[in-house]
Amino acid sequence: MKIIDWYILKRFLVTFLFTLLILIPIALAIDISEKIDNFLEHVDLGFYQIADEYYKNFIIYYANTFMPLALFIAVILFTSKLSNNTEIIAITNAKVSFQRFLYPYFLGATLVTLLSLLMNHFVVPNSSITRKKFEKEFINTRSQKQEFKYISDFSLQLTDSTYIFIRNFNTETNSGYDFTSEVYDGLQLKSKLVADNIKYQNKDSTFALQNWRLRKIYKDRDSIFSGRKIDTVFSFTPKDLIYKSALAQEMPSDELYKFIEVSKKRGVKNLNAYLVEFHKRTSLPMASYILTVIAVALAYRKRRGGTGVNLAIGIGLMFIYVFLMKISEVLGAVAGVNSLLYVWMPNFFFGCVAIYLYFNARK
Known part of the structure; x- marks a missing residue:
């Protein structure tokens, strides 16, 4: 120079x-x-x-x-x-x-x-x-604090065959109600899990379902199971339920890119x-x-x-x-x-x- x-x-x-x-x-x-x-x-x-x-x-x-x-x-x-x-x-x-x-x-x-x-x-x-x-x-x-607290009528595709639906979820208490999980084989429904209440447990990363009913569908018959409480695992966390643009500002670009790709696979529309x-x-x-x-x-x-x-x-x-x-x-x-x-x-x-x-x- x-x-x-x-x-x-x-x-x-x-x-x-x-x-x-x-x-x-x-x-x-x-x-x-x-x-x-x-x-x-x-x-x-x-x-x-x-x-x-x-x-x-x-x-x-x-x-x-x-x-x-x-x-x-x-x-x-x-x-x-x-x-x-x-x-x-x-x-x-x-x-x-x-x-x-x-x-x-x-x-x-x-x-x-x-x-x-x-x-x-x-x-x-x-x-x-x-x-x-x-x-x-x-x-x-x-009002701003309530923006991220409650999520209503939320649906999410976890895998190519598994879908979940939640009527209402509180991200502060990590609990919600009217939960449904459906598993498909192509267009054919294979099983449906319904629970009145759902709560995420941080200590072991599991979900506690209360008043649950599980229906498994076979070619010639259906099997129905139910219970008061069961702990199970799903491939999502309460954070995945919050789709707000403000959260993108808190993600480094590598994390944001992975989040976008995973969300696309889960069927998030916008x-x-x-x-x-x-x-x-x-x-x-x-x-x-x-x-x-x-x-x-x-x-x-x-x-x-x-x-x-x-x-x-x-x-x-x-x-x-x-x-x-x-x-x-x-x-x-x-x-x-x-x-x-x-x-x-x-x-x-x-x-x-x-x-x-x-x-x-x-x-």
Whole structure:
């Protein structure tokens, strides 16, 4: 690398970290002002617990979220400064093409992208477990706490031939009622197990069935068995009954992928909320390259108004990107659509913008 490459790369990373360190305290101040009443309601909640269990993981989450925005603003700021100081004119007079000028920027974007991928796929999901647990205990309202507590009219395919049905299940007590398990041979029902109540026992990972009836169907006769209580094993746990998109944020990508594959085999109809979360963990970091090209192309030429105009245009484009990203996440979670296509749609759109600005800047 040449001296100019090191110079640009160093300025790139320093400005990026500076911008990120400005955005995070703003997010902290807003969050503290919103949740201070929740903290004060719990007299046994100490400062260290709030900082360690909530705000440490809060910073990890929002630092990762703000990375593309901080990258975009940082590139515009220091590239505009290079342009205003006529440093870019000196570089172009030295026969350095716009394509070659982008080289140190892409090195910096690659470092940020790799860090963001690591954070998205592994670090943030693990930290979200502690943060979500804290929110559930000290911050969430009563209605929010009830969201994951009760599951009604749930069906699940355990294997190619085994299906279960539960009328109602409480995930806090791990108990429910109106349980049915059916085993098929093709389209032919082979056995049916019914119980008035079901309870999961953590100590040995078994289910206790109360007031159960088992019907086995043969070619020429049926056999019926019944009893007051029986312990048995099924290939699911109470966690498998909770299909909420918020849970996807707490799973590292390898665990999330396995969960999606197992859920597909079990016949869960709509997994797009999980697929959106899975695909977003890659699409958002990869946007760093697109946003870098747009930012450099905007700030490459000296403008009347200087850095302020470039920054205003850049922030406007960034808000459009965030707006499109949120819309694509909502549309991608709808059943029957291609979630991968919707999640990557903002990148495709802004990729076209980046290509146009790139060729325009080369002129």
